[in-house]
Amino acid sequence: MSEIRRKIGIMGGTFDPIHIGHLVTAEAVRIEYSLDKVIFIPAANPPHKQELQVTPAIHRYIMTIMATYSNPYFYVSDIELARPGLSYTIDTVSHLVNQFGAQTDFYFITGADAIQDLPTWEKVDQLLEMCHFIAATRPGCISTLDNVIKHFGLQGRRRIHRLATPELEISSTDIRERVKTGRSIKYIVPESVESYIFKEGLYR
Ligand code: ATP
Numbered sequence: 001m002s003e004i005r006r007k008i009g010i011m012g013g014t015f016d017p018i019h020i021g022h023l024v025t026a027e028a029v030r031i032e033y034s035l036d037k038v039i040f041i042p043a044a045n046p047p048h049k050q051e052l053q054v055t056p057a058i059h060r061y062i063m064t065i066m067a068t069y070s071n072p073y074f075y076v077s078d079i080e081l082a083r084p085g086l087s088y089t090i091d092t093v094s095h096l097v098n099q100f101g102a103q104t105d106f107y108f109i110t111g112a113d114a115i116q117d118l119p120t121w122e123k124v125d126q127l128l129e130m131c132h133f134i135a136a137t138r139p140g141c142i143s144t145l146d147n148v149i150k151h152f153g154l155q156g157r158r159r160i161h162r163l164a165t166p167e168l169e170i171s172s173t174d175i176r177e178r179v180k181t182g183r184s185i186k187y188i189v190p191e192s193v194e195s196y197i198f199k200e201g202l203y204r
């Protein structure tokens with residue numbers, strides 16, 4: 001009898017704030033790869049954003065919960081928030097492998113822009129053995145992704161996959177800028193997130 005393997009998607013990000021680009025991408029990957037669930041993991045202290053001002057984790061965590069709540073397949077984890085120090089993906093994925101056991105396949109969901117510096121990620125060879133990477137194409141990132149796959153040779157071809165999602169030209173940076181300059185963010189973030197941003201006075 002063949003064992004039944006569980007498939008879990010991991011969507012890491014700063015989520016400052018979470019927006020429909022993240023949600024549409026996670027849902028597309030869930031369907032394409034028949035994932036049992038997708039876990040959103042807000043980063044506490046992203047290594048590549050140390051020099052930037054990031055909104056307190058509690059706000060980003062609450063907005064992520066509100067944005068994902070209506071999808072029965074979406075969950076939010078506080079593992080990176082609960083762990084002191086820098087957040088490395090290898091530590092997060094190791095934690096999940098220990099938690100869910102060997103019968104689980106992990107799919108790390110990322111925008112193609114974020115995957116372009118994968119070669120510099122902490123313990124990346126080990127990481128590629130532990131999970132698949134699904135790179136959602138964002139405008140302008142197609143050829144860069146091919147270079148990343150080539151860089152890792154056979155392991156790259158086995159473990160890094162491309163998924164064309166609607167090319168949403170949306171970023172948290174743009175949303176923060178819109179709030180700051182008084183422009184609308186309606187329909188770019190879920191309504192609950194929009195209300196939260198204004199009620200808490202974020203990004204002004
Ligand atoms: P910022 O502008 O602050 O960098 P962001 O919009 O890129 O924010 P992050 O929290 O940095 O959001 O991204 C988390 C993950 O979601 C990354 O893997 C990123 O590539 C991906 N992502 C972000 N926006 C989109 C989008 N519009 N479509 C697909 N993937 C996206």
Ligand code: MG
Pocket residue numbers: none
């Ligand atoms: Mg980003």
